[in-house]
Amino acid sequence: MAKLPISAEKIIDKFGPKKHYTPMGGFEGSHEPDKLVKTHCCFCAMQCGIQLKVKDNKIAGFEPWMEFPFNEGRLCPKGVQRYLQNNHPDRLLQPYQRVEGKGFEPITWDNAMERTISEIRRIQTQYGNDSFAMLSGVSLTNEKSYMVGKFARLALKTKNLDYNGRLCMVSAGAGNKKAFGLDRISNSWADLKHAEVIIIAGSNVSECFPTLTHYIWQARDNGAKLIVVDPRVTPIARTADLHLPVKPGRDSALFGAILKQLVDNDWIDHEFIEKHTNGFEAAAEAVKDYDLDWAEKTTGIEKEKILQAATWWGKAKTSFLLHARGIEHHTKGVDNVLSCINIVLATGRIGKPYCGYGTITGQGNGQGGREHGHKCDQLPGNRDISNPEHRKYIAEVWGVEEKEIPGMGLSAYEIIEAIHRGEIKGLISICFNPIVSLPNNNFVREAFEKLEYYVAIDFFLNETARHADVILPGSLHEEEEGTVTTAEGRVVKINQAIDPPGEARKDSDILIEMARRLGAGDKFNFENSEAVFNELRVASKGGTADYYGISYEKIEKNMGVFWPCPSEDHPGTPRLWEEKKSAFPDGKARFNPVAYKEPAEVVDKDFPVILTTGRVVSQYLSGTQTRRIGKLVDQYPEPLLEIHPSLAIQYNIQNRDLITVRTRRGEATFPAQIVETIRPDTVFIPYHWGGSHSANQLTVGDLDPISKIPEFKVCACQLIPTGKKAAPAEERSAYQSS
């Protein structure tokens, strides 16, 4: 039973998170490094170029990489401090096993592997192959993602494999596939600079993708109008020409109303609609009742502002629409995305210079990780696991019979539900921290406690790995070569700077060894990452995400190559759809009618306030890495409850009063931060923390029926002032990271 063997406090004492700082004067070798390794930041999908200073197999610091074309040296605080994850005192340096009452004790690699293999065999013999599931992460390189997909299907022989991109951009991916037949942003960031109008919907760009801010400002220097749709006045919304403070969960009503304005005022591109799209009439019909009064009532945005946005968008010649989790983390995330695509298609502003549309991928390899087959419904090259032809092609590449590849399995949250129901008994995870990152996480924790065997591959003991029976120390980003695909579709090279320390091993070596012991070693004869990439190229050939023409050499030479790149002499594709041909057989893009639907949980008299969640600039995802870096923790040491003064007055709340937030799933207490930069009917909590500070105890586990993404961004809550005040932030920070 995967319960904690000792108290969480005792585990934290030994494995952290502890704050790690650079010593005064820097690490040894920071002034005279042995070498500078050109690579990328390990965090968000901007994947900023950076050079790591290496001394004696340790990272001693960084130096900006001025030549890398996307960021030209620019970095956010996470990028500046990312080198501190190396040489961290919390780093897992040997395999451990859980010993009831004692905690985690070191074991040998051989024993750890043997135990894991025999547990996999026992569980699969007793309950069937699919009773052992795997959960993966998109901080992994393309090579590792590809290997995980192959490993789960051919070595573990389970259909139940999914990944943490399921919590990120799958709604955008599903929407893109429905509209274009292909899932990638349409243009490189370079096109953004010259767009006349930019809409950013549900993306706190300045805190989640800070280096992209520079591109938006460049566009504005060129005269672009910026429209930001967000319930909060984020730093990017603060300076926008138009800020639309949408009520959480009402985005498709807004975009539907804009589409209606475009149609009514004839601000549409008839020729483009006629020649290059299908389904316009149905999409227009679906919004025919969405007049401005209705839109104002539904979205909470003044109708003049909605009309202004429609007018700017309608009359522009060039435009860019970007969205992120704010509109995707919903039970109708796919609808929200499609409602955005509809206004892009209606105005024909795609596939030409300075016109574009796309999602801003969140996780480091959120783009590449959603193409190479560790999704439950997908095979490499963005192939469909249920499509017989796609299956046959991959079976040939893998040298197996088609029937040996399992079919579609459960998605991430559904895997947790199946564990809770007792249908899935064993789990292997790699770089995924669902106890912090999934919604309704008290339920998630209960599920983990029911597992008969859980093995975690990770480099730090995160909140979920604390439940593991066996922990296998894997590798950091800088410890293995590979590629990742940035949010703009550029495949870049991660260079190995150092070897894994202690007994830690490269993730791919762990997977290969496990595959060998499971009897599938012949399918994993990879000498190095490049060999994996070369197989991935072939596996992706002819798929929509075609990497065949990309090689390590070509990436290094060009500082990245945009997919699709179908042949060796192909330069890559920074701008999609220039031929005005979508990936569908008829070459046309598709409108999808979107009728507005309410969120899964709306406010009522018992739970009268809307709760929404998001990020802060100094933290990343579930904080496994960033909650261990001293200055990043100090910058924003604890999750705060952002609340508007008018709501605060109703509850008699003052700054730093401790407020219990209760939802139908749980409750947690946070210090209040009273700010006018949020809608009066909504409160906000950042989600990067675990334990008692976890915002995801409160969020709802309802899923989008198509993308299976949970509705993180809206639920109903009660606010209960505790009558106590929080201690000053510094004093509390010692307890923050639990």
Next chain:
Amino acid sequence: MTVTKYDQQMGFFIDMQRCIGCHACEMACAECETNGQESMIHIHYVERAVSTQTTVQVCMHCEDPACANVCPADAITKDEFGVVHTAETSRCIGCSNCVLACPFGVPQKQEKAELMMKCNMCYDRTSAGKKPMCATVCPSGALFFGTREEIELKRPDSVPVDTFIFGNQEVKTKVKIMMPKGSNYLKVH
């Protein structure tokens, strides 16, 4: 002898409007060889209760630096490139005169070290032809290091301002603040 490649054409421009309060500049400044993990640039919220606007506080490298003028130990010097250097450790007596004299409130006394420390425009980097750490990393373009022509070309709606008026006192600085077109000076109350 080390040959300095200090390029006089290059200047430091600050556009507060663009600042997203990310603190990357502070963290990068602390990485500077001479700063010993202390940052010489500081980011503050103007008034978090009403806005997410942040401000950048960094040495303005005044033409006629008050901090140097009032220093009884002659620890602060301005060089031929217009860079006002941090207090020389062997001379600084930690009296805090500079802290009180600076109209921009820049020099800070490091209590632990009993020393004044402030930005020297990343002299180790700028004199070797590199850009200052903070301006290099700033993800939003709020901090920019380059030529006046470059910035004027890139930001047609703003102008660099280097004249500040504090009551009757006029201060000219090497570091420039980007202001809306038409501004010539900044009046500080």
